Amino acid sequence: MSDTAVAVGAPVATRLRQAPRDLARGAALGLLNFGEAALAIATLVSLVLWFGLGMFPLFLLVTVLIRRIANTARELSGRWSGVPVAVPYRPRPSLERTEHGWYWSGKDYHKRRWFAAVSLRVRWIWGDPATWRDLAWLLADPVVGGALALFPVLLVLAGLAAVVLAAGQAAGVVGELAWLGGTEVPLQIAVGLACVAAGVAFAGPLLRLRGEWTSLLLKPGPRGKLNDRVQQLTRTRADALATQAAELRRIERDLHDGAQARLVAMRMKLAALSQFIDRDPSRAKELVTELRDSSSKALQELRDLVHGIHPPVLAERGLRDALRAFVLDLPLDATMDIELPGRFEPAVEAAVYFSVCEALANVVKHAETRDVTVRLRFADGLLSGAVVDEGRGGADLAAGSGLRGITQRLEAFDGSLSVVSRPGGPTRVSLEIPCALCSPKTSLS
Template structure:
């Protein structure tokens, strides 16, 4: 079945690409190569992530879009590697898969021959042994079981060789992996710039509509107080009380704004204590297990803190969970900060569903971090984050706590 499928797809691909020259292939090649990619993904298994280039976002519809899809697929180096794999899998891969079975069956076959069937096969050959006598039949028996033993011994090695062949042809090359990394870095950096611009606009809006407005009102009240302090002391006293209230509210809003930019507990106590404080403020009970070797660079700590905050907020809004578990540790061997957030809610979380997880993924992508979500319907939901990081040896430096570096 696998052989027939591979040969069929290879022949269809060659014919379809050849027909591009007369225009027909432009319509058939995207569909055929799409089937090849589906088959390659199914057979790829542990060979690594699919090395295909991401589809352009501005593909048009109609015949023009079909031509663009065809050209894009033919320009993708992974397409030609898939075709090489189809040919190799249909030939060498088929032989490597069939050979162990063929060798193993020689023992039972030789046994049947030696039991007397050789008389009906007189004059034929068992490999290089002519079946002309009972002695030769016993020789065929011994040869057959030797081949069976060889097949049982060599079978795993031959199958492993076939898997290595598939891995070598389907896994991304160094150049493909580097290109994917560059594309991902470009996308995440672009998202980071957009997020930073949006954050700056939010801060400006909060300052303009909140603290700034209260401070302006307080200044106007103080001006009125200055004019009324001799004429109407009672009203001046009321305006002073109002100005005091405005100053307190402005101070509260400024503190909330600063906490949203960089929480003081994060700067003063580090990521571990900041995450524990974040867990305590969650509307859903959170069991936090944090085991970190010390401090990390301030941008990494901030990214981890706000990522966890977004995940907890997302769980509180959408999961319907009764309890959340937060586990944070450091993988010294891999040099990465690992965070797992689990809830016993209804499940169904998806990074593409607009629930805030996509923003977390973009935030982590700025640091080459990854986000994995497992959330089957009915729960539980497991959100795993990993950020490459090294402990900061300057953790005790007061300049670092102040957010400045020489």
């Protein structure tokens, strides 16, 4: 068999294996469309009661059901159709209470809490553009989405029915049917098999097309994306400010407890030294030796402090050499796979450096292994990296304070962190930061 035949046969075999699953999913989505149609009728009735008689409670109940079924459609679009759809709803506002017992509903003050809560909820739902996109989707999806989901299923069922009836007619079990009359049995079977083949062929593409249709109507609009972006920037700014404040407190504490304390002690020894120079030269020599040791220790502490703020080797030679220097001090057999075409902004390099260092420190503390690989790449405006170890695994992004610190550090630059860690290993900590080169490669290694 030629290579071309094998290449063509592989997708066909894959599609045949996936066809029963896709047809079952299409049938399930078609049944969901019948529920959507009933809910659409209830929605129209609730709107008539609201605008005609001022009865809005039914609309609130129907909206809750619409959002649940729309979220189900979003989830199924990502899981079954391969088209993920983000949830676009605005966050629900909280009810504010004044010192004198009044409740603010977003438009007016109310004395009764339940009335203020209902008014706030109505305003929240009414003012959310996603509510009306959900309504438009609910009215259109039973027709468009139902056709896309059920068309392959109906083709297969019609084809199987035609084959069975034609075979029954040939055996004399079934009499001649009007819609099959005048057609030869072999031709009837061929048409039925063609319908089955068409249904199998269309099942996957139409399921994907249905996902695109769901995404078109239910994905966040431009305003929703802007709101999400504003919320993300607000959160990352608060995290960055909190991190900066904590770093300043750490520097102040290290200076106060370390170098500053040693300098104060050196000053006291210098005052004693002036008294012992003439009276006790041997004691003066001891104090000089102690002062030399204290000055060396103070200098080393200041160097360590500066290294924690921004390592000199990072500023002079870049990420690759700085990480190599850091790994040399760790009890690890590290493989450094770093290919960077140049230098980046100092803040970006510092964020990546400290993120990788924190990940390596976690390997030393928790992984129980010496084998680790550090990878860094830059392509298409994205600096990506990974720290992979063969340790015991079980790392959780939501549980570790160190990993949360890395996430906050990267989010300040619109970066992201992901962790894949199965029990028993391996563990992969991946990071990405969108950035740009600011100078060509200058590493001396």
